[in-house]
Every structure is written in structure tokens, then in C-alpha cells.
Amino acid sequence: MANAEFLLEMNNITKEFPGVKALDGVSLKVRPGSVHALMGENGAGKSTLMKCLFGIYSPDAGEIFLDGEKANITNSNDALGHGISMIHQELHPVPFRSVMENIWLGRFPTKGIGPIQFIDHKKMYADTESLFKDLDIDLNPETLVGKLSVSKIQSIEIAKAVSFHSRVIVMDEPTSSLTSVEVEHLFRIIRDLQKRGVAIIYISHKMEEILEISDEVTIMRDGKKIGTWPSAELTTDLIISRMVGRDLTNRFPERGNVPGEVYLKVEGLTSPEPRSFKDVSFTLRRGEILGVGGLVGAQRTEVIEALFGLRAIQSGSISIDGKKVNINSPQDAKKHGLALLTEERRVTGIFPVLSVHENGAIANLDRYQKPYLLLDGKKKKVEVDRMIEKLRTKTPTTKVQIMNLSGGNQQKVLLARWLLTEPEVLLLDEPTRGIDVGAKFEIYSIIADLAKQGKSIIMISSEMPELLGMSDRVMVMSEGRLTGILEGDQATETEVMRLAAQH
Amino acid sequence: MDVKKAQSFITQNAIYIVLVILILGIIVYEPSFMSVNTLRDVLIQSSTRVIIALGVAFILITAGTDLSAGRVVGFTAVISASMLQIPDYSRRFFPDLPQVHVLLPIAIAILAGLICGLVNGLVVSKLNVPPFIATLGTMLIVYGVNSLYFDMDPNQSQPIGGLREDFTKIGSGFIGSGQYSIPYIVIIAIVVAAIVWVLFNKTKLGKNMYAIGGNMQAAKVSGINVSKNLIYIYAIAGALYGLAGVLEAARTGGATNNYGNMYELDAIAACVVGGVSTTGGIGTVPGVLVGVIIFTLINYGLTFIGISPYYQLIIKGLIIIAAVSFDMRKYSSKK
Numbered sequence: 001m002a003n004a005e006f007l008l009e010m011n012n013i014t015k016e017f018p019g020v021k022a023l024d025g026v027s028l029k030v031r032p033g034s035v036h037a038l039m040g041e042n043g044a045g046k047s048t049l050m051k052c053l054f055g056i057y058s059p060d061a062g063e064i065f066l067d068g069e070k071a072n073i074t075n076s077n078d079a080l081g082h083g084i085s086m087i088h089q090e091l092h093p094v095p096f097r098s099v100m101e102n103i104w105l106g107r108f109p110t111k112g113i114g115p116i117q118f119i120d121h122k123k124m125y126a127d128t129e130s131l132f133k134d135l136d137i138d139l140n141p142e143t144l145v146g147k148l149s150v151s152k153i154q155s156i157e158i159a160k161a162v163s164f165h166s167r168v169i170v171m172d173e174p175t176s177s178l179t180s181v182e183v184e185h186l187f188r189i190i191r192d193l194q195k196r197g198v199a200i201i202y203i204s205h206k207m208e209e210i211l212e213i214s215d216e217v218t219i220m221r222d223g224k225k226i227g228t229w230p231s232a233e234l235t236t237d238l239i240i241s242r243m244v245g246r247d248l249t250n251r252f253p254e255r256g257n258v259p260g261e262v263y264l265k266v267e268g269l270t271s272p273e274p275r276s277f278k279d280v281s282f283t284l285r286r287g288e289i290l291g292v293g294g295l296v297g298a299q300r301t302e303v304i305e306a307l308f309g310l311r312a313i314q315s316g317s318i319s320i321d322g323k324k325v326n327i328n329s330p331q332d333a334k335k336h337g338l339a340l341l342t343e344e345r346r347v348t349g350i351f352p353v354l355s356v357h358e359n360g361a362i363a364n365l366d367r368y369q370k371p372y373l374l375l376d377g378k379k380k381k382v383e384v385d386r387m388i389e390k391l392r393t394k395t396p397t398t399k400v401q402i403m404n405l406s407g408g409n410q411q412k413v414l415l416a417r418w419l420l421t422e423p424e425v426l427l428l429d430e431p432t433r434g435i436d437v438g439a440k441f442e443i444y445s446i447i448a449d450l451a452k453q454g455k456s457i458i459m460i461s462s463e464m465p466e467l468l469g470m471s472d473r474v475m476v477m478s479e480g481r482l483t484g485i486l487e488g489d490q491a492t493e494t495e496v497m498r499l500a501a502q503h
Numbered sequence: 504m505d506v507k508k509a510q511s512f513i514t515q516n517a518i519y520i521v522l523v524i525l526i527l528g529i530i531v532y533e534p535s536f537m538s539v540n541t542l543r544d545v546l547i548q549s550s551t552r553v554i555i556a557l558g559v560a561f562i563l564i565t566a567g568t569d570l571s572a573g574r575v576v577g578f579t580a581v582i583s584a585s586m587l588q589i590p591d592y593s594r595r596f597f598p599d600l601p602q603v604h605v606l607l608p609i610a611i612a613i614l615a616g617l618i619c620g621l622v623n624g625l626v627v628s629k630l631n632v633p634p635f636i637a638t639l640g641t642m643l644i645v646y647g648v649n650s651l652y653f654d655m656d657p658n659q660s661q662p663i664g665g666l667r668e669d670f671t672k673i674g675s676g677f678i679g680s681g682q683y684s685i686p687y688i689v690i691i692a693i694v695v696a697a698i699v700w701v702l703f704n705k706t707k708l709g710k711n712m713y714a715i716g717g718n719m720q721a722a723k724v725s726g727i728n729v730s731k732n733l734i735y736i737y738a739i740a741g742a743l744y745g746l747a748g749v750l751e752a753a754r755t756g757g758a759t760n761n762y763g764n765m766y767e768l769d770a771i772a773a774c775v776v777g778g779v780s781t782t783g784g785i786g787t788v789p790g791v792l793v794g795v796i797i798f799t800l801i802n803y804g805l806t807f808i809g810i811s812p813y814y815q816l817i818i819k820g821l822i823i824i825a826a827v828s829f830d831m832r833k834y835s836s837k838k
Contacts, residue, residue, distance in 0.1 A: 329728075353785050354784060375706060
């Protein structure tokens with residue numbers, strides 16, 4: 001029964017975990033040669049559905065058809081065998097091996113006699129080259145993967161998927177760490193794959209992208225399918241309201257903060273590393289939200305990590321409240337009232353196996369110090385849990401391990417961690433990355449509220465609407481240099497992009 | 504649903520269930536195993552092991568490991584014994600050493616342990632040597648230093664004996680009398696366990712330890728001075744090994760440079776069986792206690808029913824592998 005209308009059909013998939021119905025009769029029908037966006041807030045069941053497709057979970061009910069034939073997938077090898085592959089949000093290549101070895105890992109071409117087989121490097125090189133040529137990827141097959149950028153590694157993963165003759169490729173948040181140029185390249189590859197009849201299941205939180213690249217959109221909420229629509233019939237607001245289940249009239253809260261006098265002054269900040277930031281000067285006022293825009297690689301993260309004492313400074317000065325300060329470690333930074341929410345929540349933020357409570361308390365233990373080295377457990381419990389609750393963190397109790405919480409709730413716990421240290425300056429690096437729409441709004445409200453209380457905030461963001469919608473001023477960096485600070489009406493998407501691409 | 508609950512209970516506690524079955528098997532085979540005497544012997548044998556295992560637990564929770572523990576135990580056993588021989592013993596380590604207060608050599612031995620730990624901590628945190636390699640190095644160095652000390656004139660590598668009674672009493676004395684007496688050494692282990700429990704749960708150092716093991720990068724960003732804390736933690740662990748060495752000398756009434764050999768492996772095994780994660784961030788004092796006691800019980804029980812020590816090694820090895828594999832299953836297959 002080839003040439004079925006749908007290349008992939010998942011019918012009435014149900015999956016129950018103790019206490020939660022993660023998927024409740026969800027169907028997903030994907031046409032050949034189409035980009036099918038799968039959307040929903042975190043916890044809506046997107047990843048569970050994909051894990052059912054890959055045989056990582058076995059669904060309690062429901063069937064999967066490929067090309068009209070029932071497919072029985074019990075592990076990810078089965079999935080590959082059926083021509084289904086996945087490009088994960090976080091890529092895990094083998095860093096000290098070459099590009100081609102990463103692609104052909106586990107199925108190297110061999111030559112030899114009988115049981116004595118050697119790896120055929122020549123064939124591997126040639127195969128890789130022709131694969132890259134097909135996909136318009138410009139890479140030397142012998143480069144070590146560890147040296148490549150995220151976007152290059154991603155193209156390798158896509159090439160690998162194609163090399164498996166995949167008919168369905170799932171892409172989970174493929175653009176989360178790409179620059180806009182790289183996104184364009186990715187989209188070119190996707191369109192090319194479409195022409196070959198490959199179907200793409202595209203998971204993303206970025207509305208603009210979805211509307212640009214996808215043909216159809218399936219929206220999920222709370223483990224149920226809300227519906228599938230042609231992208232042409234959708235708008236950002238429609239998608240959001242269907243994802244959240246209510247109308248979102250405004251994506252950003254009323255801010256109501258009034259910037260006061262200058263509080264933080266940075267002059268001529270220069271990194272000892274040649275290709276990092278150079279001569280960065282700016283001021284930050286009390287109660288101000290200073291957005292930082294730029295492309296990936298603009299060294300924005302490096303600047304605020306230097307402010308926080310995580311990176312060395314070669315020259316330049318930092319003044320807080322009119323006084324020059326020396327910040328050589330995060331301990332110093334904390335003492336001067338700085339707090340840092342890092343970009344990589346899982347790598348440098350959370351302690352996955354520790355409880356929500358301990359995750360919230362860890363930066364603020366000095367406050368609970370009693371004589372004889374002991375901690376005031378009661379005070380710690382009350383204050384930390386109150387703060388976590390105040391930020392409306394959704395968690396069964398604060399005793400559960402933080403890794404069981406969704407990204408948005410983890411982020412709230414991290415915010416609570418830093419708010420407990422009573423900072424004056426908050427450095428927020430991509431504070432809503434990988435967080436669903438509903439939780440995003442709550443994080444925005446917390447940020448706005450902090451500014452209103454007179455806290456000074458630096459917010460790095462690669463999402464243009466967020467950057468423009470939340471900032472009082474926008475500072476733009478390009479290749480380690482500050483290229484401009486935009487105020488009020490000057491801060492437009494085109495202006496930010498122009499400054500971001502200056503160097 | 505109840506079936507699922509039972510299943511989850513079994514996976515969560517698989518290792519304990521297996522061990523309880525094993526112990527029940529021993530009791531069925533030899534009912535006289537179940538006695539107050541057994542309990543007492545097991546507790547005595549567990550005491551020094553508990554102290555070493557608690558020291559190792561500190562390190563494991565920071566996602567490190569400590570191969571030097573056993574050799575430090577041997578070193579401190581020799582140090583304390585060498586200074587605590589009776590005055591008229593024929594082969595004294597220090598022939599002219601006056602009768603010092605019993606606590607002085609003990610303090611010196613514990614200090615020596617602490618210094619060994621301090622070195623480990625410095626090498627790990629300041630020279631950025633992975634703990635496995637750092638403590639492999641100190642393991643060899645400590646054994647070498649200990650053997651040189653042990654080989655000094657006039658001792659020349661003779662087992663150190665003739666220990667003072669006020670010292671050996673610590674290892675063999677007890678409160679009360681008869682069957683229901685409580686050995687000092689058990690009391691010491693309980694006190695140490697209580698102190699370590701407080702350190703783990705009620706102090707900044709303990710919280711920092713879990714954080715460093717849970718995610719070292721995040722710990723740095725949170726403003727924790729990681730190297731300072733690691734140095735403290737390794738030093739405390741070293742002091743615990745020091746205390747354990749002293750108690751081993753006191754309990755056995757002697758010491759040689761080979762005391763404590765491979766004790767670190769028993770300690771790591773007991774920690775792992777007791778739920779301490781070797782990837783860091785997880786572990787409790789009660790868990791370590793249970794781990795040690797289970798190992799001692801099985802050791803004692805298998806000897807009791809006359810199983811060859813060679814088989815015992817095989818059984819122990821299987822238990823360690825099973826414990827970790829069950830542990831991995833617990834964390835990886837929540838679905």
C-alpha cells in the first residue's frame with residue numbers, strides 16, 4: 001500500500017505514567033515531503049510522543065503506520081531501520097573523532113578478505129564528500145568534530161540522518177543555538193530534503209520560524225492533541241492561544257519601572273583572550289532593564305561572566321554605586337550584590353540530583369550560619385521555600401529532585417536562588433531559553449517586578465521580540481565589540497540586526 | 504496499579520532484598536547465627552569500617568574517589584602503635600620514649616591522617632589532577648613513607664607489639680558486662696557517625712559538598728569556593744582514616760606497615776551498596792552504615808557457615824556489581 005496519503009501516521013497514542021496521563025489518544029499524521037511542526041508548552045507531551053515514535057517508550061495504546069503499513073518499533077534501532085531519525089536539541093558528537101567517523105560510526109565501510117576486515121577510509125571519505133555535496137554542506141570530512149560550531153555539528157547530524165535514507169527526520173529545537181545566517185542555511189537544507197520526499201517533524205517554540213518553514217502545525221496541550229492546521233491559516237497569536245488554551249492579549253507584562261541614577265559603570269572592559277571582548281563600556285541605572293543583543297559569538301556571555309568574576313579581565317574597570325570594585329571570583333561578585341543566571345541551565349545552573357529546596361538555598365547559606373558551623377535549618381527552610389513559592393514554581397514539594405521539574409520551573413528556582421542573596425544587579429543570560437510560552441510570561445513578570453523594585457538588570461537575549469519588548473535600552477555587540485546602545489524608538493529589529501552584523 | 508507499586512518497590516530496594524534473602528539463607532542453614540554474640544561481633548567489626556567508609560563517602564559525594572584510604576589507615580596505625588608500647592617491652596620502636604599521655608600519639612596519628620588528606624585535597628583542587636590519579640599517587644607515597652618509618656632502626660620492619668593497656672583498652676574495652684555490654688569502639692563509631700551526619704546535613708560544608716558533587720560548574724557559579732571546600736573535605740576524610748588506623752592498632756594490639764591494605768575498596772563497596780552515588784551528589788550517613796553492616800554481616804555469616812574465603816570474594820564482587828547496576832536502573836529507568 002505504497003503512496004499512502006500520509007508517510008507517517010501515529011493513531012490514538014496513549015501513554016500513562018504512574019499518576020500522569022502523558023499522552024491521551026494523540027494522533028499525528030505527516031505527509032511526505034512536508035514540514036510538520038509539533039507545538040505545545042513544555043510538558044504538553046511532545047517529547048513523550050516522539051519517544052513513542054522511537055520505541056524509547058512503549059505506548060499503552062495506539063498504532064504507528066509508515067507508508068500505510070503497521071510498524072512495530074521497540075527501540076531506536078528499529079526506528080532507524082524504518083527510516084526515522086532524530087536531530088536532538090542537544091547534540092552529542094564524539095569530539096575527538098573526525099566528521100566522517102561521526103557520520104559512519106557503527107557502520108564503517110570495510111574492505112578485506114573474509115573475516116579480516118579493515119576500515120575503508122577512502123570509501124568513507126568519498127561517501128561523506130558526496131553526501132555533503134548533495135546537501136550543500138561545506139565541510140572537510142577529516143576535521144575533528146570538537147573544533148566545529150554547533151551549527152556545523154548539526155549539519156553533520158542531518159547528513160547522518162540522510163545517510164540512513166531516513167524518510168522522517170525529527171528536529172527538536174534545531175535553531176536554539178544558531179545565528180540567523182545559520183538558520184537560513186538549515187532552512188535551505190530542510191527545503192532540499194522536502195524535495196526528496198522526506199518528511200520533517202519540526203519541534204520549536206519559535207513562532208516566526210514555524211510560520212516560515214512549516215506546512216502544517218499540530219498543537220498539543222496537556223497530553224492531548226488540540227488540532228492540526230495548515231500553517232497558512234495560523235498566526236503567532238492563534239498558535240499561542242491554542243497552546244496555552246486562553247487568549248494571550250499581551251506577550252509581555254506592563255513594566256512600570258522607572259530607571260534612576262547610574263548604578264553600575266563599566267569602562268573599557270577587555271579580555272586577555274585575543275578573540276574575545278574588547279573595550280566594552282556601558283552604564284546601567286537603578287531600576288533599568290538593559291537588553292543585550294547580538295549574534296551567537298558576539299561575546300555577550302563572556303562579558304557578563306567577566307563582570308561576575310568567572311572570566312579574567314585584562315584591562316578596564318567596573319564601578320558600583322560610584323566606587324571602583326575588584327571582582328575576581330563569583331564570591332566577590334556576590335559580595336558586591338551581583339547575581340548571575342547563566343545561559344546553560346543544565347550545565348552551570350541546576351544541581352540535577354539535589355532537591356528543589358537545596359537548589360534554591362545553595363547561594364545563600366551564609367545567611368543561615370549559626371555558631372559552631374551549624375546552619376539554621378528552620379530559617380533556611382522557611383525563607384527558601386517561601387521565595388520558591390512566591391515565584392509560583394510548580395513542584396509537588398520542595399523535596400523533589402529539581403531534574404523532575406520543567407525548564408520554566410527550574411528557571412524559577414534558580415531565580416529564587418539569586419533573589420535570596422538580595423542582589424542589586426541581576427545578570428540574566430537568555431533567561432527564557434527553552435521555556436514554554438506560559439512560563440515565559442511569568443519570568444517576564446518577575447523581571448519587570450524586580451526592575452520596578454529598583455534592581456538593575458542586564459538581560460542577554462537572542463529572541464528579538466523579547467529583547468525589544470522587555471528592555472529599556474538595548475546594547476548590541478558584534479564580534480566582541482560594543483556596536484551601539486539603542487534607546488526608546490531607536491530600538492527596532494532592523495537597527496539591532498544592523499549593529500549585530502557590523503563586524 | 505498495586506502490581507506496579509510492588510514492582511517499583513522491588514527495583515528501588517532490589518539490592519537490600521537480595522541481601523536480606525542471603526542473610527535469611529545463612530540463618531536457615533545455621534540457626535545459631537541469630538544471637539546477641541553475632542550482633543556484637545558484627546558491630547565491633549563494623550566500627551572501624553564505618554569510620555573509613557564515612558571518610559570515603561565525603562569524597563564520593565563530591566564525585567571524587569579515594570584510593571589512599573587504606574594506606575593512610577596503615578600509616579596512622581603504625582604511628583600510634585610505635586609511640587604507645589609498654590616501657591619494658593623488649594623490642595621498642597623508640598627505646599627511650601617516655602610514657603606520654605595516651606591521647607598525644609593518638610592526636611599525632613590523626614593529624615598525620617589529616618595531612619595525607621590535605622595533600623590529596625591540594626593535588627585535586629590546586630593541581631587539577633583527577634581524584635582517581637591523585638589518590639593513586641598518594642596511596643603509593645603514603646605506603647612508601649610508612650614502610651620507611653616501619654623499617655627504621657631498631658625496629659627494622661618487625662611487627663609492632665606490646666602496646667600499652669590504656670591504649671588497647673580503647674579497642675577491646677566495653678561499658679557494662681556480659682552479653683549486653685557495649686564495646687567502646689562501637690560507641691566511638693556511633694559518635695563519629697553522628698558528627699558526620701551533622702556535617703552532612705546541618706553545615707555549610709555539607710551543603711557545599713553535595714553541590715560540588717551535584718554539579719561542580721554550577722557550584723562555582725553559585726559562589727562556592729570549590730577548591731577550599733574540597734581541601735577541607737579531603738582533610739576531614741584523612742582525619743577519619745587516621746582515627747580508624749588508631750582504632751585498628753588498639754583493637755588488634757599491634758601494627759605493621761601492611762595494615763589497612765585494600766580497605767578503601769571495602770569502604771567504596773560499602774558506600775555504593777549503601778546508596779552513595781559514584782557520580783556524585785547523592786549519599787547519606789544511614790545509607791553508609793547500612794552498607795557497612797550488610798557487608799560485615801555477609802562476611803561474618805559466610806565464614807560462620809564455613810564458606811571458603813575465596814568464594815566470599817566472588818560473592819562480594821557480585822554484590823558490588825549488582826548494587827551499582829540496580830542503582831543505575833533506579834536513576835535511568837524512571838519510565
